Amino acid sequence: MKWGVRHVVDARGSFCPGPITELIKAYRKAQPGDEIELLATDPAAKSDVAAWAAKSKNEIVEMREEQGYIKIVIRVASKGG
Amino acid sequence: MRRIAIIGAGTGGTILANALAKKLRTEVRGGRLEIVVFDGSESHIYQPGNIDIAFRGANPKAFRRPPTQLLSREVKLLKSPVSRIDLENRAVIYDGGAKMGYDYLVVATGSIAAPEIIPGLAQASLNFHRSQEDAVRVWEALSAFRRGRIVVLPALPHKCPPSPVEAVFLIDELMRKRSIRKDVEIIYATPYTRAYPAHGIADVVEPEMEKRGITTYTLFNIDYVDPAAKKVYSLEGEELAYDLLIAIPPHRGADVVIASGIGGEEGWIPTDKHTLKIKGHDDAYAIGDATDIPISKSGVVAHLEAITTAESITSQIHGTGKVYLYNGRINCPLEMGGRKAVFVSGTYVKQPERQNPSTTKYLMKRLFNRLYWTMLSGALEPIFNIYLGPPYEVKVVADDANKSP
Numbered sequence: 001m002k003w004g005v006r007h008v009v010d011a012r013g014s015f016c017p018g019p020i021t022e023l024i025k026a027y028r029k030a031q032p033g034d035e036i037e038l039l040a041t042d043p044a045a046k047s048d049v050a051a052w053a054a055k056s057k058n059e060i061v062e063m064r065e066e067q068g069y070i071k072i073v074i075r076v077a078s079k080g081g
Numbered sequence: 082m083r084r085i086a087i088i089g090a091g092t093g094g095t096i097l098a099n100a101l102a103k104k105l106r107t108e109v110r111g112g113r114l115e116i117v118v119f120d121g122s123e124s125h126i127y128q129p130g131n132i133d134i135a136f137r138g139a140n141p142k143a144f145r146r147p148p149t150q151l152l153s154r155e156v157k158l159l160k161s162p163v164s165r166i167d168l169e170n171r172a173v174i175y176d177g178g179a180k181m182g183y184d185y186l187v188v189a190t191g192s193i194a195a196p197e198i199i200p201g202l203a204q205a206s207l208n209f210h211r212s213q214e215d216a217v218r219v220w221e222a223l224s225a226f227r228r229g230r231i232v233v234l235p236a237l238p239h240k241c242p243p244s245p246v247e248a249v250f251l252i253d254e255l256m257r258k259r260s261i262r263k264d265v266e267i268i269y270a271t272p273y274t275r276a277y278p279a280h281g282i283a284d285v286v287e288p289e290m291e292k293r294g295i296t297t298y299t300l301f302n303i304d305y306v307d308p309a310a311k312k313v314y315s316l317e318g319e320e321l322a323y324d325l326l327i328a329i330p331p332h333r334g335a336d337v338v339i340a341s342g343i344g345g346e347e348g349w350i351p352t353d354k355h356t357l358k359i360k361g362h363d364d365a366y367a368i369g370d371a372t373d374i375p376i377s378k379s380g381v382v383a384h385l386e387a388i389t390t391a392e393s394i395t396s397q398i399h400g401t402g403k404v405y406l407y408n409g410r411i412n413c414p415l416e417m418g419g420r421k422a423v424f425v426s427g428t429y430v431k432q433p434e435r436q437n438p439s440t441t442k443y444l445m446k447r448l449f450n451r452l453y454w455t456m457l458s459g460a461l462e463p464i465f466n467i468y469l470g471p472p473y474e475v476k477v478v479a480d481d482a483n484k485s486p
Binding site: 014020022027057 | 237238242272273274278279280299300302316317318347354375376377409427429430431432433
């Protein structure tokens with residue numbers, strides 16, 4: 001797999017409609033091998049993104065609490081499931 | 082003479098223009114200030130009315146009025162489409178080449194439902210977000226539907242987060258009224274992990290869907306539709322067959338924003354989520370659906386951002402040194418059928434919480450449908466302020482950065 005670009009998605013301060021909206025916007029543009037770095041303050045982002053990554057067969061390479069927000073990095077392994 | 086230019090006379094642009102006219106009446110009447118609104122539309126549409134048109138067969142005429150009836154007499158309406166916004170030279174290009182300078186600009190150009198973004202979606206689906214005519218087509222299709230599977234499918238990003246769930250509940254209600262519910266399968270395929278993005282609201286919505294026999298598919302982000310096979314495919318690798326597909330299409334920003342190069346390829350304008358200023362500009366604001374702020378695209382947000390921006394521009398003109406910072410308040414009604422509703426309420430720092438559906442909230446939503454036209458004038462703001470408080474915080478800046486240029 002080739003290593004691609006990193007798309008940074010800042011969804012901090014978003015509860016409704018939520019970080020998944022911003023993540024999917026980035027995912028549509030991304031290519032296999034790219035990484036999406038999602039920053040979020042909604043605590044539900046962790047479980048939401050984990051569920052989405054599992055279903056869409058993409059890989060979470062980093063998920064950690066920073067000061068006042070969550071950083072999640074997803075490597076795009078798959079498009080179309 | 083100074084000039085405030087507002088592009089768009091939808092909910093945000095109209096409320097803003099009327100609020101500025103009230104606050105700056107002395108300047109306008111004294112010939113020292115002009116408030117100009119650009120909008121080429123024949124009608125101002127009350128967009129939540131599309132729910133009533135699509136799922137109750139309401140008459141579209143009840144939800145539209147000419148913009149001229151809705152704007153204060155201190156506001157000058159130019160019924161000309163704007164072709165370009167030139168932020169660097171503080172100018173608006175309109176009417177095929179005419180140029181008008183401004184001292185302050187507000188872009189309130191809204192968003193456009195664009196099913197053509199997803200392959201096959203425009204041919205395969207109906208929707209109630211693009212226009213009143215589209216909403217009428219949904220009502221006609223539902224009225225003719227006898228048996229089979231209806232799939233309701235939102236695509237991101239879209240305006241009015243409650244609207245897909247409202248559609249599902251009202252389709253269920255309609256099919257029960259027609260005594261054909263047992264012959265109709267209703268499927269809700271959502272892009273989120275739950276039936277509603279805010280978990281507190283999902284806790285309320287999901288048991289009701291289950292009780293009414295509505296099947297939910299989660300994490301279904303539409304990739305493409307095959308209209309011939311009547312199947313829709315997701316980015317996550319699933320497929321769903323349908324007999325009637327009602328989509329909430331992905332939205333994009335206005336053509337003029339894209340053509341002016343101020344909102345990227347999708348047309349969302351980079352905007353500070355508190356000051357509502359277009360990033361990098363002290364004299365230009367964006368409000369409502371037009372911005373890239375990670376908040377719901379809804380009339381409520383456009384309204385509250387308009388109120389905040391009216392305060393900010395007035396402060397800049399009067400040189401008070403006060404900065405008004407939008408707090409991200411949302412307060413969106415979500416109708417659940419059976420004369421019940423909840424309100425999705427939160428701010429940038431407080432997520433929407435679980436609440437019980439009630440008939441009172443449903444009646445409040447119905448009442449608001451009637452009060453909308455009065456609300457545009459600003460006449461209800463004192464009441465909103467008493468019950469909800471202002472949608473902003475006020476800060477006094479130490480230097481003259483926010484004072485009159």
